[in-house]
Amino acid sequence: MAEQKIFGYADRFSVKEGEQIRFYVNCDGSDIAEAQLVRLIHGDDNRDDGPGYIEEEIAHPANGSWQVKKQFTQLGNFLKVDDPENRLKVDGSLSMMAFIWPSMPQNGVRQTIMGRWDTCTNEGFALGINPEGYLQFWVGDGKEVDYVTAEMPLLKHVWYAVGVSFDAGTGTTTLYQESVLNRYNSLIGPAVPYDYASHVRTRLRFRQYNRPDIPFLIGGARDNHVLRGDFVSDLYAGKIDRPFITDAVLPREAMDRVRKGEAPEPGGLLAYWDTAAGYTENGIGHDVAETGPWKLHTRGVNHPIRGMTGWNWNGKNDCFRLAPDEFGGIEFHPDAITDCAWDETRTIEIPHGLKSGAYAIRLRVGPGRGIAEEYIVFIVRPAQPKARLAFLVPLASYLAYGNETLSFDAQIVQPMTGQPPIISDVEIETYEHREYGLSTYNHFEDGAGVCFSSLKRPLINMRPKFRNSWMGVPWQFPADLSIVAWLEHFNYDCDFISDLDVHREGVEALAPYKCVLTGTHPEYVSERMLDAQEDFVAQGGRLIYTGGNGYYWCVNFDPEEDAVMEVRKLDSGMRAWAAKPGEHYLQTTGEKSGLWRNRGRAPQKLLGVGMIAEGFETCEAYRRMPDSWHRTVSWITEGIDGELIGDEGLAYGAAAGVEVDRYDLSLGTPPHTKIIASSGGHTDNYVLATEEILYAYAGMVGTLDYRIRADMIFYTSWNHGAVFSTGSIAFGQALPAKGFEGTASKLLRNVVDAFIKDGPLPGQKWSLEEKQWR
Template identity: 65%
Template sequence: MAEIKLFGYTNKISVKQGEEIDFHVYADGTDVADANLVRLIHGDEHPDGPGFVEEEIDNDINGKWKVEKQFTQIGSFLKVNDPNNELSIEQDFTIFGYIWPTVPNKGSRQCIFGRFDVKTNEGYCLGIAPNGYLEFWVGDGKEVDYLASELPLQKQVWYFVAASFDHKTGKVNLYQEGVLNRYNSIIGKVVPFDYRSHTQTTFRFRQKNRKDVPFVISGGLDFHEKRGQFISDTYAGKIDRPAVCGGVLSRDELDNICSGGMPPKDSIIAYWDTTEGFSEKGISNTVIDIGPNKLNAEGFNHPVRGLTGWNWTGKNDNFRLAPNEYGGIEFHPDSLTDARWKVWKTMKIPESLRSGVYAIRLKAGKGELGEEYIVFFVRPKKPKSKLCFLVPTATYLAYANEKLSFDAQIIQPMTGQPPIITDIDIERYKNPEFGLSTYDSFDDGSGVCFSSYKRPILNMRPKYRISSMGITWCFPADLSIIGWLEHNQYEYDVITDEDLHKEGLDAIKPYKCVITGTHPEYTSEKMLDAVEDYISEGGRLVYTGGNGFYWVVGFYDDEPWCMEVRKLDAGMRAWAARPGEYYLQTTGERSGLWRGRGRAPQKLTGVGFIAEGFETSEQYRRMPDSWHRTVSWITEGVEGEIIGDQGLAYGGAAGIELDRYDLSLGTPPHTKIIASSGGHSDNYVLVTEELLYAYAGLVGSLDYRIRSDMTYFTAPKNGAVFCTGSIAFGQALPANNYNNSASTVFKNVVNAFIKDGELPGGKWTLEEKQWK
């Protein structure tokens, strides 16, 4: 009997009461599953905590669901909109473009661009043979004729490639010329490679042009009896300015194009100018055809734009400054941002369903894979509470289905332990249908810069423990804060990063207090502006985490479900963007660290990322500031000097990733240090952005900077910010049935922040202003 597997995702991650949400479900080994709407309260099954806690909700959507296997379109490509079949060519033609292959010798055929049906062998295509040679082919529906180049393509080297076909005589010319310069390729002019090849032959037959076959840039049409049509044989690498012209272009004409010229204007059928459409606000997913037929091409699974092209000179690192040098569009056969599964069920959120964290729980059979939680967040139609939990969904996207735990050679030295592998881990590792995270690299070594929630995210599930660390991470860790709020019977609303990005300050302005998740690492400019404005206009922020407000991310306005980030030359990162490829195509902004754009986290919250370690967590010790009469209320009820000596993440409240007070990076000068951790193991290392020179001793036992600072400062209009400075703090709250010193401090702060009127210690705030 086949093992039962259930997976699913939603079309929205955040919904209001009265709105509809779609569920996309995949099943294998069963055609029925038991579905139940549940409210998620606590996820971590650590024996020192309350365990897994959920509440079943009565709803019409509950019951037996018929389910079935679904299919996923993997690989990024461009599909040309050609309603009049202009590219169904029954005459002489020439096809050409610039290419930068990343895995030419892939072992399987790659379609660079053309109009070809892989299943029926119909059409024409310029591509790469399994052995890495450039190849042009045509198919008549029965057989395929091929013409290959004389020399194999070198990886990460720019070429101009072209093929011409004389429809009457069957004569074919294949043109390959290297166009590498001092900057644009992996190797330079000093390497004595020969890149040039010019071959010709006569084909036996003409291509068959079926009307329903699309022209595809990076791929060919395929068919399977169960899934129907899809795109396969996708290409790995960059393409710049592909085109199709009528007639057989001469060698001189091709040489002119190879050098940067244009083809004869009256010959152009389609010319996709990959440098068109750039603006201050970014680049769209549509590639513009500047030819007479306006056959624009639409991107699937987000081909990466804003990349250096064949003629990049190295003088500019921004596509807005030198758009003509940024025609490169990169494609990956293992890219996935939208699974495109059928909608299986739709639910209207009841008006009576209170704001919170929810899921559709699916069950069928035994084992981890036979149970699925399709998670979503319900926000109120109108704010009803003084307190808001800001769900860091951008960070959930960044880590979605990460494979760093298995693929990175450094992971065991980093974490100090071998990965703990579950059935879920094995399943998501072996199936490309789940896509990758921004901590992963594609098979060709390029970093993944897009991540979306239109696919199952198996590590955004309530019981999941990250295999490399053996603890809860991101979403299930944040449920420890939700559990604490529920245990203490607070009235609260839930708002996601997506809501904050879309609505800005308006999303959180109604609340007296906003609590963050354990790891709000990824943030857009709109999100960051909203939080800063919220604080400066009298809001009160509880930053319950570490390594927050760190990476610059972007979203297309019409695609809130897909996030983009570029990892630059600073920060703790799993990959680095290539030279000149630092700007987001979604917004036109420079990505990388917010610190690199003059907005270090310390300026916003008082603390910023200083170290990480994944072996043990420590406790805090009260600092002299904590006895100051402006802030002594924060530690009221704490016996002695120790805070956070319990926790579900390595046994303490100060651990995993740590933030530190730093006046040199913008910590408000009147900030009080309530408590600090110390004694971290040598598994804790200083973050790379702190280094100018590397030297021995940048570890927990030797570097005084490696600590977590718990801080507090007041802001204008009776606002304030409290920071825990540690990811592990949120997971410490449930220890000993929520009865612990970290919980006491947290409760003091939240109670003070949600009260109307002046903050405790307010009568002494004039003392804080002496620094002026």
């Protein structure tokens, strides 16, 4: 019997009572899957120190057998030309030209730069790169393929002007290849004595045969398979800038003029895609403008990356908003994915009265111990806010880590964690199914960092039972379920909302609540999310940050399709990759990405603490600081004997660790902030965050650097607003320990119970004493 596997995703993450949610399922080896709606309560299956895995089956009409099928995924990004009248169905002479910056010219497969080519039937024409890395033009008549190949191979990360002219009457074909590298735009510079040029003329034996249904594509070619039908293969890796096609035979002199920056001659011009056109203060969309006579605009598939430097970038301007003409590069990756685009499997309606919380459709196929299982996770919001407390679910961070494969791909994992990863079957499954895309901690095959992540694909490591092998503990959504279990255990009335809801709705999404509680690791936030939470606190709201390394990276969501998130990792911060020079701004919004700290909004300004170190080996307890005994804040530690807080936990045995944040007045911690407790004694696996380092020197490790600690803080805001922060990812996973009766749990109960009440907080009548206390 064939191995059975099942994967799925939904059209949304957050859904209200009475609304519908659509599911998309791919199944190998079976056409029936058993579906069950479940409420997710706790993810960590550690029964020695915690409650173990907990889910609740929910009665729903959708429960039972679902018809499922094998579905295919189009991997790779490319541009598809809108050509309903077949203006580009050139049966006679033609010329094509583009600027290219190949990133994998010798990857052993053919790559199509542009053309109308059918790989399955060998029909049409295309300009591309052969498997050995040479520029090539080919034509096919459905029986044979004839081609002309350049003499010099293309170099990786070097800008070229490339083109072809084909005289259908004589078969004479001229291939054009010239470097346009300058001091800034390529990997190597003008001092390198390499002959980049190639000008080859030959006579092809026949002209192209063009079926009318073959699409003109930029960055790929049409293909077909008996099971999946039409798809795109021969995918290109690298940048393409300002391609065009004409039905004239262009002489070398005309191509030389284009290489020097002139526009193509209008005579015979069929299409000229101005890849530098359309930039605004708010970014650029997916359509590439065609400025020729027929306006044959293109649409990006799987988010080709824009806002990238082009062939003529001169290094002066680092943002496409300042010099758009120098940012015509569009970057393509054969292993990119932002939408699996599967057929819909099932739509269900969320019934009124269903408790707000974390849910999933659980899908199972297969017999006995060979069962395959998928959880398609979502949250349910109330139709109207009901509770005084809201749990703010950090979807942006789930997307950032979605399908990460660091245990396989990152050699630094073992020295970072001090332990070898013990790979699980689920992680092997993630690695095997690269067609479901990567995380923003991964690299594409050509070495570039992944800057887009999407909900429209299976996110395998969001399954509630998932345990991160290189850390050995739950991470992101499965870790946040420890907070969910704590809320459930103490029967708190709590509404669930996602940070994407806040991004869409602003402070209005938070305003109905007295208190908002974050997840364990809300690392990725948009400007709208930050603005909303800052306004919420200033207007009298109360924020509890139960995490570490929060509000760190600046991200945004595609305005046309906000299931897709974008981030650029810049030249600071703890990061898996760094964007290339000149490519630091988000194409989706036009704003600079990177650390919020480097845009004047360090996490300390809102949370009171910010990232200082990470280590994935052990955790420590907090120790109470002198502030904690002051009567303005002593209520926070009421009922806790002794000085230690959080000397228990499901993540390495204590509440302070994994990634930790500290109080820092120089970065905007409010000056009246109280330090309730601090950790210490972290191991040397905890290393100072790179953004803290100006000069590197020995000793920036846990046992030697006093800055490496988690600070637990409290400060008040306007209108009885307040912020309480734990500064540790591990804190949330300490809550279920000791039957939910540990010191971390007791402390958080004190804070939540106070924060959800109207009026002044306990101890505020003594707040004037702060002047003497400090």
